Amino acid sequence: MADGISAVKSHLAPGRTGPSGAAGVRIAEIRPLTLVQFAAWPDTLAETGAEAAKAAGAKAAPGPGRAVTGTHGVLLRVEPLKWWLVGDTGEAPLPDAGSGAVLDLSQSRTRLNVSGKLAARLLNHVLPIDLSDNAFPENSVASTAFHHVGVTLWRDGEGFTVFLPRSFAASLCEILTESAAQYGLEIA
Structure with a gap:
């Protein structure tokens, strides 16, 4: 199967933004999916x-x-x-x-990895679920809403994986990256 065109490539230029020091959040698109x-x-x-x-x-x-x-x-x-x-x-x-x-469903979703010590705090800005370690431990999965758009969240060993519907991926990714800049954002 062909690896289609990224829906978020223009919003995920590699680099670092936000306050100096260690990045609190890292975001990467995981491809192919x-x-x-x-x-x-x-x-x-x-x-x-x-x-x-x-x-x-x-x-x-x-x-x-x-x-x-x-x-x-x-x-x-x-x-x-x-x-x-x-x-x-x-x-x-x-x-x-x-x-x-x-x-x-491979071409219907965009897969983002959100990691770093402030990843849960960032995601709590946009997701209405408790992402604390006790409430949402590793290997937890939730279908939830992100700005009225249905998304799927999985807590893996490296942080969080968010599956965004392809048609909304660019706008949701823009919200995530702009919100993450306050914590120090590194885009891989």
């Missing part, structure tokens, strides 16, 4: 979850609001009846739908 959605019906939840886990190379599908890492990518439980298989190869071979529906 592989994103495959597994959707179940209520009566096929367990079977579809097992199929998603197998595709990810994980022992079991994660519960609601959680993520697990497998040998083929990370499996996020983004909604009660949906999982996303996230990878970084740019290739999205679709497994057999089996008991649910499988859809390639």
Whole structure:
């Protein structure tokens, strides 16, 4: 699959802005993105979850609001009846739908990594959820709103990964980078 044109490239010129000293926030677009959605019906939840886990190379599908890492990518439980298989190869071979529906969403989202000691504080400017370590620990996943736009947030080992709808990615990225400048922003 071709790696499409970045929706945020013009907003993420490498460099540093804000106060001198160590950057409190780092933002980077992660490309290429592989994103495959597994959707179940209520009566096929367990079977579809097992199929998603197998595709990810994980022992079991994660519960609601959680993520697990497998040998083929990370499996996020983004909604009660949906999982996303996230990878970084740019290739999205679709497994057999089996008991649910499988859809390639790779070109529909922009993936940003937001990290640094002030990343949670920055994201709390725009996301209505508690991002403290106790309330939103590593491998937590949330579907939430960012300026009235639905986004998905995952806390990974390096900070936070935000999946933005491609059509809103440029404007949301601009809000993030302008807000991050007060903390010292490094764009990778």
